[in-house]
Amino acid sequence: MRKILPPCIILQLILAGTLFSQVKNEIVPAASRTGKITADWADRAQVESGGAKPAGRYVLWYRGPAKVWEEALPLGNGRLGAMIFGGVADERIQLNESTLWDGYALNPNTPEGLKALPEVRRLLFENKNNEAVALAGKTMMGHPAGIRPYQSLGELWFDTPELSGSDYVRSLDLSTGVATIKYHKGQVAFVRESFASAVDGVIIVRLSASKPGSVNFNLTLRRERDASCFADPSDPASLVLRGQVPVKDSTGTPAGIRFAANVKAVNSGGTVKISNGVMTISNANAVTLYIAGATNYPGLANLAAGITHSASDPEVLCSQVIKRAQTKTYAKLKTDHIVDYQRLFNRVQLNLGAVPPDIAALPTNKRLDLARETGRPDAGLVATYFQFGRYLLISSSRPGGMPANLQGIWAWQMNPPWNADFHTNINVQMNYWPAEITNLPETHLPLFDLSKALVKPGEQTAKILYGARGWVVHHLTDAWGFTAPADGPQGIWPMGAAWLAQHPWEHYTYTGDKAFLAKQGYPLMKGAARFIMDFLVEAPAGTAYAGKLVTNPSYSPENSFVLPNGDQSVFTYGATMDLEIIHDLLTNCVQACKVLNIDPEFRRECEQKLSQLAPVRISPQTGRIMEWAEDYKEVDPHHRHTSHLFGLYPGNQITATGTPELAAAARKTLEARGDDGTGWGLAWKINMWNRLLDGDHAYKLLSVLLSTKTLPNLFDNHPPFQIDGNFGAAAAIAEMLVQSQYQKPDGSFEVQLLPALPGAWQEGSVTGLCARGGFKVDISWNKGLLTSARIVSSLGGPLHIRLADQAVTFNTKAGQIIHLNHALDKKTDTSRK
Numbered sequence: 001m002r003k004i005l006p007p008c009i010i011l012q013l014i015l016a017g018t019l020f021s022q023v024k025n026e027i028v029p030a031a032s033r034t035g036k037i038t039a040d041w042a043d044r045a046q047v048e049s050g051g052a053k054p055a056g057r058y059v060l061w062y063r064g065p066a067k068v069w070e071e072a073l074p075l076g077n078g079r080l081g082a083m084i085f086g087g088v089a090d091e092r093i094q095l096n097e098s099t100l101w102d103g104y105a106l107n108p109n110t111p112e113g114l115k116a117l118p119e120v121r122r123l124l125f126e127n128k129n130n131e132a133v134a135l136a137g138k139t140m141m142g143h144p145a146g147i148r149p150y151q152s153l154g155e156l157w158f159d160t161p162e163l164s165g166s167d168y169v170r171s172l173d174l175s176t177g178v179a180t181i182k183y184h185k186g187q188v189a190f191v192r193e194s195f196a197s198a199v200d201g202v203i204i205v206r207l208s209a210s211k212p213g214s215v216n217f218n219l220t221l222r223r224e225r226d227a228s229c230f231a232d233p234s235d236p237a238s239l240v241l242r243g244q245v246p247v248k249d250s251t252g253t254p255a256g257i258r259f260a261a262n263v264k265a266v267n268s269g270g271t272v273k274i275s276n277g278v279m280t281i282s283n284a285n286a287v288t289l290y291i292a293g294a295t296n297y298p299g300l301a302n303l304a305a306g307i308t309h310s311a312s313d314p315e316v317l318c319s320q321v322i323k324r325a326q327t328k329t330y331a332k333l334k335t336d337h338i339v340d341y342q343r344l345f346n347r348v349q350l351n352l353g354a355v356p357p358d359i360a361a362l363p364t365n366k367r368l369d370l371a372r373e374t375g376r377p378d379a380g381l382v383a384t385y386f387q388f389g390r391y392l393l394i395s396s397s398r399p400g401g402m403p404a405n406l407q408g409i410w411a412w413q414m415n416p417p418w419n420a421d422f423h424t425n426i427n428v429q430m431n432y433w434p435a436e437i438t439n440l441p442e443t444h445l446p447l448f449d450l451s452k453a454l455v456k457p458g459e460q461t462a463k464i465l466y467g468a469r470g471w472v473v474h475h476l477t478d479a480w481g482f483t484a485p486a487d488g489p490q491g492i493w494p495m496g497a498a499w500l501a502q503h504p505w506e507h508y509t510y511t512g513d514k515a516f517l518a519k520q521g522y523p524l525m526k527g528a529a530r531f532i533m534d535f536l537v538e539a540p541a542g543t544a545y546a547g548k549l550v551t552n553p554s555y556s557p558e559n560s561f562v563l564p565n566g567d568q569s570v571f572t573y574g575a576t577m578d579l580e581i582i583h584d585l586l587t588n589c590v591q592a593c594k595v596l597n598i599d600p601e602f603r604r605e606c607e608q609k610l611s612q613l614a615p616v617r618i619s620p621q622t623g624r625i626m627e628w629a630e631d632y633k634e635v636d637p638h639h640r641h642t643s644h645l646f647g648l649y650p651g652n653q654i655t656a657t658g659t660p661e662l663a664a665a666a667r668k669t670l671e672a673r674g675d676d677g678t679g680w681g682l683a684w685k686i687n688m689w690n691r692l693l694d695g696d697h698a699y700k701l702l703s704v705l706l707s708t709k710t711l712p713n714l715f716d717n718h719p720p721f722q723i724d725g726n727f728g729a730a731a732a733i734a735e736m737l738v739q740s741q742y743q744k745p746d747g748s749f750e751v752q753l754l755p756a757l758p759g760a761w762q763e764g765s766v767t768g769l770c771a772r773g774g775f776k777v778d779i780s781w782n783k784g785l786l787t788s789a790r791i792v793s794s795l796g797g798p799l800h801i802r803l804a805d806q807a808v809t810f811n812t813k814a815g816q817i818i819h820l821n822h823a824l825d826k827k828t829d830t831s832r833k
Contacts, residue, residue, distance in 0.1 A: 030087070058175055066086055080409075088162050101150050110143055120132045199336045203290075257295045263291050269285035294312075376760065404428075404432075406419075417720050430728045438770070451524050483496075499581050555571060559639045560634075753779055761784075798811055
């Protein structure tokens with residue numbers, strides 16, 4: 001019988017804003033709930049936590065269900081995502097499909113910008129910054145001046161008759177990609193296993209019980225708007241969620257994505273019935289749910305070819321995927337998923353030393369709490385966090401699909417923070433920092449596919465807005481190829497394509513894949529460089545960079561400065577980050593021309609522009625790297641972007657040994673920026689401290705990140721959740737142990753072992769990290785010193801090894817394995833089997 005609350009209590013709950021989240025949802029079973037979908041979730045069951053820690057080396061686990069979305073556990077197969085809450089009486093599985101975006105392909109470019117560009121440049125060179133801002137804001141913005149968001153596919157909610165549970169454990173095993181919920185109700189043991197299969201294109205949820213006939217639940221599909229749930233007319237055991245994003249094009253014609261989700265129940269024993277959009281499972285021994293999702297998005301390959309529409313039927317696609325998956329047993333589905341997943345995940349193993357048994361026995365959230373109390377995360381938590389970053393990349397970015405966005409593929413809202421878009425002024429690039437070094441090069445490919453899809457619209461923007469050749473992207477883009485300035489004058493930052501073009505070169509330096517470089521990588525790089533070289537202008541006499549080539553207009557992402565008259569501004573010419581990105585791009589283009597033995601005239605042009613490019617400068621007042629052409633004072637000295645150190649990381653223009661004066665100035669810059677920041681901002685600075693070979697300072701910031709900017713499910717917290725910090729920190733942990741950015745005159749790279757090992761990690765080992773030049777590195781250390789190294793040369797060629805002040809070189813053959821001892825002496829020399 002439903003409990004009736006006294007009016008005074010109801011009033012108190014309304015005033016507290018908790019009536020619906022803490023009362024209504026607790027008394028209404030999940031499948032019957034209505035109203036607004038929020039991040040919060042209530043489970044009616046009383047749960048007793050007594051379950052033991054699950055077996056496994058890299059496991060996230062908890063002794064209670066998730067109460068908010070940021071506590072749920074993520075699953076993904078690169079296209080479909082799910083957040084598992086783990087409720088006993090009321091379960092919520094929030095769903096995503098990577099192509100479900102609001103909006104449509106359009107031309108946002110305005111010719112007014114090109115007409116105004118000379119005047120904008122004149123004003124900036126004459127230090128009339130805010131006049132330039134006003135003019136550019138009126139003439140150069142895209143129409144529309146923003147993009148539409150990535151959206152949630154929907155929600156799967158089900159309720160059970162179990163209103164209590166004991167020995168509860170909720171877990172995600174990173175080594176298998178399987179989430180598990182276990183609990184007892186009396187003498188009956190209940191188990192749910194969930195995984196997102198890339199092999200079969202479905203999310204699988206298996207519910208079972210130790211006593212036959214004990215699996216009972218009511219299930220429905222929900223979405224905040226623009227969709228309806230109904231029984232599949234062709235399948236009595238299947239529910240369909242159908243919808244369309246309600247956006248119209250300039251003619252008033254519906255242009256929004258059509259989408260669908262399908263859940264199919266296959267029961268062992270018992271019955272399945274559907275009524276009014278609710279599926280009821282009664283007295284089953286076990287049930288397997290097959291969950292599919294699809295849209296009619298044309299795909300990045302079609303978008304790159306100028307095809308912006310698709311006639312595909314999302315419901316048919318869902319049905320086809322489920323029918324194929326149903327041909328396999330549950331055991332086969334699970335085995336195939338694990339084999340496919342571990343093919344990627346198992347390439348790297350990390351051990352950072354022993355963890356006291358009492359700490360190792362704690363649930364993940366309690367280990368985070370302990371890190372907050374002590375200011376130092378335990379070594380096992382760091383290793384798990386590192387592998388969680390790799391897990392997220394495997395789960396959100398697979399070949400042939402979309403790249404990871406600001407939230408990977410996981411977002412519950414119709415309008416997530418910052419649209420969950422592709423921010424190209426660091427965030428989408430940071431998502432892929434761990435791809436090569438942590439041995440996941442396949443996950444990098446969707447970023448190249450997005451870049452290719454941006455070329456045609458980027459060429460339009462370059463021509464219409466700047467009168468330039470090549471392709472350009474500003475500070476953000478979406479699934480539809482938006483390349484114009486957005487979000488106000490600060491969006492007039494035409495460096496996005498140039499930064500994106502760093503990634504195919506990085507992919508080549510790690511893999512040595514010349515076919516990729518020739519076919520896909522170099523064309524992207526050349527097109528981005530072509531725009532940059534047309535965009536550069538010579539700074540006139542009387543300016544800070546007189547006679548040198550600079551960008552104009554220019555902007556140091558999301559930061560502002562104080563003008564001599566006390567006003568604040570964002571626009572200048574020749575911001576340091578621009579110059580560093582351009583130096584990186586043109587240098588890489590020169591190297592690519594040499595590797596491929598092509599384009600001698602283009603190579604000479606790149607070299608000429610490099611010789612004329614304005615240099616990175618050190619402030620005579622502060623001794624720090626200058627962020628702008630003038631030595632302006634920052635509005636926010638601790639700003640989250642440390643853009644002017646791009647040349648330190650992810651570039652390599654500033655190095656501890658090659659450019660010691662710039663490195664010293666970079667250190668002062670980092671010290672002034674401070675040791676706090678947003679989650680992703682801290683991740684960037686950790687990488688920078690690594691490049692300065694200061695492992696203890698890097699570890700200090702990693703500790704801040706884990707103890708203050710990490711959510712209970714290990715998601716990075718900007719705040720709010722933003723996934724790039726997870727990826728940036730995974731790359732940073734790897735570069736504490738192996739770095740390879742320093743290039744020799746002959747084009748080969750130096751592999752540094754333990755270059756930024758923190759004192760906190762006195763012993764440990766890592767296997768499978770990658771280094772530029774096609775090397776795979778295994779290392780062990782004890783008392784902070786190398787004990788052994790094993791290096792596989794995938795490509796052959798010179799292997800330069802550095803350990804502190806020691807350096808050795810070996811000439812290797814493809815497949816050769818080099819074993820080294822603590823003194824870098826070769827122990828054995830074997831061939832790869």
